[in-house]
Amino acid sequence: MELDEVDERLVGALQRDGRSSYESLARLVGLSRSSTQARVRRLLDEAGLRVVGAIHPAVLGMHQLGHVIVETDGPAGPVAQAVAALEETSFVTTTAGRFALTAELRSADMDAYARGLARIQAVPGTRSVQVMTYRQIWKDPYFPPGPLQSPGPLDGLGLDGPDRALLERLRVDGRASFADLAGVSGLSSGATRARVLRLLDAGAVHVGALVRLHPVGRTHTVGFALTVHGAVEPVAQKVVELDEVDCFATGMGWCNGIGTIRAGSPAEAFDTLERLRAESGVRTVEAWTHLRAVKEEHDLARPITGVTVGDGPLPVTS
Template sequence: MELDETDLSIVRALQGDGRLTYETLAQQVGLSRPAARTRVHRLQESGAVRVAAIVHPAVRGLSASAHLAIDTHGPAAPVAREIAALPQAPFVTLTSGRRAIMTELRTAGFEELERAIEHIRALPAVRTVDPLVATRHVKDPYLLTGEPTVTVQDALDERILAELEEDGRLPFAELAVRVGLSAGATRARTLRLLDGGVAKVVALVRPDVLGMGYLCGFSLRVAGPAATVAEEVARHDRVSFLSTCLGRAELVGTVTAESFEAVRATLEEIRALPAVREVESWLHLELVKERYDTGPHPA
């Protein structure tokens, strides 16, 4: 799908706040309200953009996470799709480099994380699983910063979150019908959850839609405290994700860029940091799964 500058402006606005009203969105991009509504619907129906609520991991009890580099006996694509079926795996890609598959796991504690890793190890076509256990998410476009200031009170709050995870732009009136409350009560509950940091509604966008279709993963071995180096690396605009970790490296991250040259330049800037001892990188060749609303839903 070809996007013009107005489409791109709409996408960027929805990345900041997926529930912007059509009126506000129209004012920001210089369209009429009906025209803004039509363009948003077209973007969603094309599959280029999906607007959804991302619930804070703490609310779902997702306190442990890891990045797995996986090699296979034979073709990797069927294995990647088998891993993508796991609810603990929000992110799965086919990659270049030493390993054929990279996946992220998010689980309710380290015991579940260990079970998920062992499940993947036991898949018949899996040859090697090399995990990096995350200790702190330094930069993450889909992770809310800070802890929630309010709690999920009851099953009605959960139903609201579940509906918004499927469609983050549901109008309050329709959301009210689905959860069985008045429109006013639904609006009050929803705003409480969003303003309190329980969830954030964002536009999930394929990087190529924004002209940033080159994704490169990297891991870093560093000298000295990892946190200090992490802050320097996270300041790079093209570094879209970064986590400190335990395992073969101290940092793992992603470069999202507009060209191979931009990827190369960003990696060179990272290599130039005095505390960086070793850089390993790989290209994400196919995004098999990226969905951060698949965690457990408490009763």
């Protein structure tokens, strides 16, 4: 399905706020409410756009995150499928460039993280694995920026059964109505609305169009890794100012920072890479193109049960 400029603007708006009202979306694109609603419905039904609630890793008790790149002996497909089958991986893509595939790991602690890396290294066909362990997320459309730590800012949120039910429903359908959400939470519509706004404001969940690994329309997705001279923070502050940089994290390992560019054309992606290369403090830039998504955000499939958050474990309900 070919998307026009209006469709692209709607996708961008829904990525930023998947629960935007049709009225606000209509004002953004200059169409009537009914035309805008029809456009969004077409994106959902025909273009494969998904609007979901991405759960912050800390809500699932995961505080250790990182990125791995894998070189393979032979075809990358079987290795990517095996890596995607590991519960520690949150997304996996095959790539064009020096690497065969990339993946993100999410684990509760360093011990679990190390076990996940060992499992990737043991996958038949894996030649080498290079790792960057995240210390700080600077920009991400799905999570609030900040250092990764435990205890963290979400640990005092004190999620209960209704919160858990709301998160379960939102991650399947981010645009579910408050009436629908009230039905699963067991609360009144007013109380449900307040709960949802609290979860959104706290950063426990971000509702947005899921386009990082399954781009809709003409978007080109390019990964990049930076090494820097001296301090990382000043470089990171400049990198995240670039509109085309979709996400960026810094940490320890084979590079100092790793991120994703989402651009409308190969030329635009190249221009962004050139701006990164020209940035003061940047030593090297390595880039690759994401070709195929093998696994997406694994919180879509992982039940939010028995996870300790805030004042105690989330209750398990039938």
